[in-house]
Amino acid sequence: MWPFKRMPKAPRSAPVFLTNTLSGKKEVFVPLKPGVVTLYSCGPTVYSTQHIGNMRGAVFADLVARLLLQNKYHVRRVINITDVGHLTGDNEGDADQGEDRMEKGARLEGLSAHDLAERYTKEYLEDIRKLNVTIDDILFPRATQYIAEQIEMVKVLEKKGHTYRIHDGVYFDTSTFPKYGELGGIPLEYLKNGSAADVHDRIALSGHARIKENKEKRNPADFALWKSSPLGSRRQQEWSSPWGRGFPGWHIECSAMSKALLGETIDIHTGGIEHIPVHHNNEIAQSESASEKQFVRYWMHQAHLTMGSEKISKSIGNTVYVSDIIERGYHPLALRYFFLQASYHSSLSFSWEALAASNEALNRLWRIARELKSETKGVSAESDASDEIRRILRDDLATPKALALLWETVRDDELSPKVRLGVLLAADEVLGLSLSEPPSFSRVSQSIPADVQTLVDEREAARSARDFARADELRIHIENRGYTVEDSPTGVVIVKK
Ligand SMILES: [Zn+2]
Numbered sequence: 014m015w016p017f018k019r020m021p022k023a024p025r026s027a028p029v030f031l032t033n034t035l036s037g038k039k040e041v042f043v044p045l046k047p048g049v050v051t052l053y054s055c056g057p058t059v060y061s062t063q064h065i066g067n068m069r070g071a072v073f074a075d076l077v078a079r080l081l082l083q084n085k086y087h088v089r090r091v092i093n094i095t096d097v098g099h100l101t102g103d104n105e106g107d108a109d110q111g112e113d114r115m116e117k118g119a120r121l122e123g124l125s126a127h128d129l130a131e132r133y134t135k136e137y138l139e140d141i142r143k144l145n146v147t148i149d150d151i152l153f154p155r156a157t158q159y160i161a162e163q164i165e166m167v168k169v170l171e172k173k174g175h176t177y178r179i180h181d182g183v184y185f186d187t188s189t190f191p192k193y194g195e196l197g198g199i200p201l202e203y204l205k206n207g208s209a210a211d212v213h214d215r216i217a218l219s220g221h222a223r224i225k226e227n228k229e230k231r232n233p234a235d236f237a238l239w240k241s242s243p244l245g246s247r248r249q250q251e252w253s254s255p256w257g258r259g260f261p262g263w264h265i266e267c268s269a270m271s272k273a274l275l276g277e278t279i280d281i282h283t284g285g286i287e288h289i290p291v292h293h294n295n296e297i298a299q300s301e302s303a304s305e306k307q308f309v310r311y312w313m314h315q316a317h318l319t320m321g322s323e324k325i326s327k328s329i330g331n332t333v334y335v336s337d338i339i340e341r342g343y344h345p346l347a348l349r350y351f352f353l354q355a356s357y358h359s360s361l362s363f364s365w366e367a368l369a370a371s372n373e374a375l376n377r378l379w380r381i382a383r384e385l386k387s388e389t390k391g392v393s394a395e396s397d398a399s400d401e402i403r404r405i406l407r408d409d410l411a412t413p414k415a416l417a418l419l420w421e422t423v424r425d426d427e428l429s430p431k432v433r434l435g436v437l438l439a440a441d442e443v444l445g446l447s448l449s450e451p452p453s454f455s456r457v458s459q460s461i462p463a464d465v466q467t468l469v470d471e472r473e474a475a476r477s478a479r480d481f482a483r484a485d486e487l488r489i490h491i492e493n494r495g496y497t498v499e500d501s502p503t504g505v506v507i508v509k510k
Pocket of ligand 1: 267292
């Protein structure tokens with residue numbers, strides 16, 4: 014039984030526009046079946062905590078789903094949980110090489126791969142729930158629960174002549190799929206000649222990806238469908254198959270699970286732009302070669318979240334997690350607000366100052382929502398302003414424009430409180446900022462000891478008197494007591510170290 018919680022009425026006639034990576038253009042969205050949308054999103058590899066870059070992907074997919082719900086579509090959603098087969102080399106372009114992230118993570122943490130997956134899946138769900146991602150209507154299948162379906166798909170591909178075997182597994186022969194590399198407009202010669210760096214540069218990736226040459230592969234872009242367990246060793250997670258003991262390649266899980274849960278052709282597939290050149294082109298090659306039907310009608314990709322000009326990466330050591338945001342005294346929804354300020358097409362640079370400003374703005378919106386609710390009993394759901402905000406959102410999820418209009422409207426004294434509240438609620442159906450039930454929240458959630466507070470007050474006084482030497486001295490005293498001081502544009506933030 015599908016876990017539908019909301020059963021919308023008949024579809025509206027107003028069109029929804031989405032940018033489709035397949036055409037590179039904004040298109041009118043028309044689902045395969047009237048009124049019902051199938052939506053698949055590439056999910057996390059659960060070997061460690063997911064950072065805020067991954068959170069941008071989860072919030073983006075949530076916005077797409079909420080937009081469709083607002084426009085009266087049924088939305089059937091899947092986010093896969095990768096708990097096997099994603100190798101350390103896969104994201105660096107060192108395709109099909111390296112250690113399985115789950116096996117490596119399990120070894121480092123002294124857990125079984127199963128327990129590691131349990132732990133980080135639970136954490137991921139808790140984190141995205143804190144960001145108001147509506148998770149009740151989503152299915153979260155795990156790759157290890159769909160091994161039979163993955164083997165089945167590789168068998169079909171083998172039967173149709175799309176595969177070959179080499180010493181470490183079964184590979185997809187990309188020369189058998191003439192459309193290979195079409196998504197994202199990647200010229201075929203790049204993929205054929207094996208310089209993934211050129212491909213990645215084209216979509217402004219900062220990484221230096223390069224497909225390492227595997228001499229046995231027929232074409233550099235060929236990829237593993239089934240990897241054999243290394244000779245003489247046993248993996249924690251391995252299965253028998255027609256090709257011997259081993260485990261599925263990373264790409265086949267998305268093809269197999271989307272087919273099993275949503276059908277051979279799905280309406281929308283979302284993911285980060287870093288997945289366009291390899292992972293998503295591989296998904297298309299596998300699914301369409303097996304089914305001989307179109308795999309995805311609308312591909313949608315969100316741009317990167319960066320730290321300054323750098324990508325967020327564990328190896329650089331600049332990762333930020335939802336738990337860090339809460340620990341520093343911000344509401345997790347401040348991160349969602351921060352994401353909404355940029356179009357999903359734009360890369361976005363995270364800073365604590367920007368987050369503090371988002372936190373401040375969101376608190377102001379909550380205050381306004383509370384005031385409007387106490388001023389008026391009813392809500393005017395329909396008004397020119399709420400129509401306009403719905404129209405802006407239908408135009409390829411233009412969240413920065415929607416936020417701007419929202420601010421303009423809630424400050425407009427010419428409009429009645431009922432209308433202003435109506436606009437707030439209409440916007441929030443998609444934005445998901447808890448404007449209908451604003452939480453009460455102050456910026457610093459931890460209580461600060463009295464002696465630290467006295468030092469903070471003294472420092473503030475010194476700063477106002479422009480006695481910066483004294484202010485610096487007081488900062489050191491505060492830090493010696495285990496707290497850091499951050500001067501954000503919206504005031505001072507005190508955080509326990
Ligand atoms: Zn995927």
